Amino acid sequence: MQSYLLNDPKEEQKEFFITDTNSEQSVFAVTLPVFSFPDVIPRGLFSFSGTGAESSPNPRFKMILWAIIAGTRGGVNRAKILNLVKETPMNANKIATVLNLDHKTVIHHVKILAKNELIVKAEKDYGAEYQLTQIMKENQSALEEIMLKIGTK
Amino acid sequence: MIDFMLAAVVSAFLNIGLLLVVIATYVQNMQVIRSYYTSGLVLVAALLMIQNIVIVLFWSTLYMDDKALMMSADMVSHYLFAINIIQTIGLSVLVWITRR
Numbered sequence: 001m002q003s004y005l006l007n008d009p010k011e012e013q014k015e016f017f018i019t020d021t022n023s024e025q026s027v028f029a030v031t032l033p034v035f036s037f038p039d040v041i042p043r044g045l046f047s048f049s050g051t052g053a054e055s056s057p058n059p060r061f062k063m064i065l066w067a068i069i070a071g072t073r074g075g076v077n078r079a080k081i082l083n084l085v086k087e088t089p090m091n092a093n094k095i096a097t098v099l100n101l102d103h104k105t106v107i108h109h110v111k112i113l114a115k116n117e118l119i120v121k122a123e124k125d126y127g128a129e130y131q132l133t134q135i136m137k138e139n140q141s142a143l144e145e146i147m148l149k150i151g152t153k
Numbered sequence: 154m155i156d157f158m159l160a161a162v163v164s165a166f167l168n169i170g171l172l173l174v175v176i177a178t179y180v181q182n183m184q185v186i187r188s189y190y191t192s193g194l195v196l197v198a199a200l201l202m203i204q205n206i207v208i209v210l211f212w213s214t215l216y217m218d219d220k221a222l223m224m225s226a227d228m229v230s231h232y233l234f235a236i237n238i239i240q241t242i243g244l245s246v247l248v249w250i251t252r253r
Binding site: 070073075149 | 178179181182185186187188190191194250251252253
């Protein structure tokens with residue numbers, strides 16, 4: 001929590017404000033508690049694209065990904081599909097062939113994944129390819145972490 | 154008039170059944186993905202199940218022990234029913250999400 005406050009751009013502004021003016025107002029600003037709602041909530045908890053950095057996935061998005069993969073039936077297959085379309089966009093038929101799954105199963109999984117905005121379908125109707133959405137791309141490291149846990153099983 | 158006590162017990166058994174479905178799914182996933190998340194899910198679901206079993210055991214003891222306790226249990230059985238039925242609704246949603 002302390003590091004958040006130290007790195008907060010708002011904090012710098014406050015300091016600037018204090019040193020800039022010598023009026024009574026600045027004293028007032030120092031004595032008042034400086035916590036505001038966004039200060040006490042960890043970064044990225046209420047936004048999906050806030051953290052930015054590739055290496056550290058958004059904690060909230062990570063939880064959602066874990067829930068979809070580890071908390072549902074067939075979640076492991078969903079993780080495998082995500083991992084597959086990560087590199088090259090594929091259509092449902094090809095996914096089914098590569099993962100050795102039933103075509104209907106794959107259709108069901110991609111529907112769920114698309115509903116949760118993890119993958120997106122290309123415009124064309126027939127044999128449309130699926131690829132990762134922007135949010136999913138930004139938080140790929142979270143998927144890699146889960147894939148590591150799944151391993152080769 | 155509805156027998157709230159009976160309804161509460163039925164609801165508690167429904168909860169246990171729904172939790173069995175949830176736990177089965179979670180354990181299946183845990184076998185593939187071993188992590189704090191999957192084991193946590195199993196633990197939470199297991200604790201909820203223990204809670205429901207305890208409810209059935211405690212209230213049946215309360216109900217069968219003696220006449221006076223049975224009457225007081227009857228008087229507050231609608232509270233127990235409300236608690237259980239809310240949990241049943243919640244668990245039904247969880248099962249739906251989990252098995253989708």
